[in-house]
Amino acid sequence: MIQIAPIASNASIPWNVIYDRPLEQPKYVCNQFMQHGLHDCPYGEDVVCPTGFWGYRHMIEQIPCWSDDPLLQPLTGEHGQAPQLQRFVRNRPGELVYCLNAYPFGQVIQDHRDYMQRLAGRKGLLLVQGKSVDDVRQQFKQGDIHVVHFFVHGGEEDGRHVLILRDNDPLEPGRVANWGARLWDEAPLVVLSGCGTGSYTPDDFSSLIVALLRSGVAGVIGTEVTIYTNAALAYANEFFDYLLHGSAAGYAMRDITRRLMAQYNPYGLVYTLFAVSGIRLKHPLLAA
Numbered sequence: 001m002i003q004i005a006p007i008a009s010n011a012s013i014p015w016n017v018i019y020d021r022p023l024e025q026p027k028y029v030c031n032q033f034m035q036h037g038l039h040d041c042p043y044g045e046d047v048v049c050p051t052g053f054w055g056y057r058h059m060i061e062q063i064p065c066w067s068d069d070p071l072l073q074p075l076t077g078e079h080g081q082a083p084q085l086q087r088f089v090r091n092r093p094g095e096l097v098y099c100l101n102a103y104p105f106g107q108v109i110q111d112h113r114d115y116m117q118r119l120a121g122r123k124g125l126l127l128v129q130g131k132s133v134d135d136v137r138q139q140f141k142q143g144d145i146h147v148v149h150f151f152v153h154g155g156e157e158d159g160r161h162v163l164i165l166r167d168n169d170p171l172e173p174g175r176v177a178n179w180g181a182r183l184w185d186e187a188p189l190v191v192l193s194g195c196g197t198g199s200y201t202p203d204d205f206s207s208l209i210v211a212l213l214r215s216g217v218a219g220v221i222g223t224e225v226t227i228y229t230n231a232a233l234a235y236a237n238e239f240f241d242y243l244l245h246g247s248a249a250g251y252a253m254r255d256i257t258r259r260l261m262a263q264y265n266p267y268g269l270v271y272t273l274f275a276v277s278g279i280r281l282k283h284p285l286l287a288a
Contacts, residue, residue: 001250001277002054004062012209014224015062016055016257016269023048034262050261055269059250061277086218086275088282090186091146094124096244096285099139099188101130102151103165108229109151115237119244123285133171140179140215145188146281147243149236154194154223161208163194176211187218189249189279191239193232194223209274219275221249231267246284250277 004015022045030041030049038057041049050056063085091097098116102109116127128145130136139145150171153164162170190212212220221239223232235256242252250273257268 001059001061003277004060006062012207012224012272014270014272015060016053016224016272018054019048019052020054021045021049021052023052029264050266053269055254055257056261059254059277060273061250062272062274063276086187087278088280089146089189089218090282091285093283094285095126095283096120096124096147096281097126097128097145098147098149099128099130099145100149100151101136101139101163101165103153104131105151105229108233112151112233112236116240119237119241120285125244125285130165132165133169133175136165136171137175137179140176140184143184144186145184146186147191147240148188148217149191149193149240151193151232151236154192163192163208171208173208173211176208176215179215184216187216189243189275190217190220191236192220192222193227193236195226213274219249219273219279221253221271221273221275224270224272227267227270235267235271243281244285245287246280248278248280249273249275250279 024045026048027046033050162172260268
């Protein structure tokens with residue numbers, strides 16, 4: 001496991017795609033990476049081996065302990081104590097409140113709703129769907145929520161990362177900030193299924209990731225690059241399958257990355273976890 005503890009809150013590095021094998025004028029992709037060990041690729045510098053990517057080999061966590069952000073400093077503990085980071089989504093036994101905030105993608109959203117209902121069966125999943133920024137604000141005010149999933153367009157407006165739930169109604173960091181800090185009764189895990197929702201650079205004026213963490217969520221998962229709707233749907237379905245069965249988010253993300261890579265699909269590498277890798281449901285909804 002690799003732990004990243006940034007000291008500045010205005011820069012993001014896609015740690016999952018760091019590649020640490022020697023590489024020069026690559027021509028091929030290793031066709032034996034499922035057979036050889038994580039450090040034993042037999043090929044030379046002209047072959048790209050998936051085992052060279054950090055996100056394939058490791059669970060990676062970025063913990064919110066930025067020293068230049070006064071609203072996040074309490075997360076670093078007092079008097080030099082260890083950070084008080086959330087390791088559980090504190091749901092109650094047999095209950096999970098799941099908020100799906102979605103752009104009107106049509107059948108894709110219905111397919112995801114149907115999948116979640118089939119997955120949970122009669123096991124206590126309460127699915128709440130939001131269709132506007134005002135719906136999201138009501139969720140923040142309610143507070144007693146365990147998982148918040150934004151299945152939306154991600155974009156930029158005036159240097160700010162935004163989530164687009166419907167046209168001309170962006171959710172931008174300033175709105176989240178205006179709702180206040182430490183809002184949640186049961187700090188939820190937030191999953192952002194949208195283009196570039198997890199990336200931000202020093203050129204950005206503000207970031208959704210920072211705003212959400214300031215609001216008191218337990219952690220955020222976002223994507224670093226553009227990801228297509230069907231790929232986002234497949235990843236979300238598999239991730240929530242792991243989560244509802246009690247798996248830690250970091251383990252689930254690494255395992256999904258490896259399963260996708262076995263099909264020569266690198267999409268798993270674009271998801272980033274801003275939380276401890278071991279974060280999981282306190283009470284799994286489904287038997288492991």
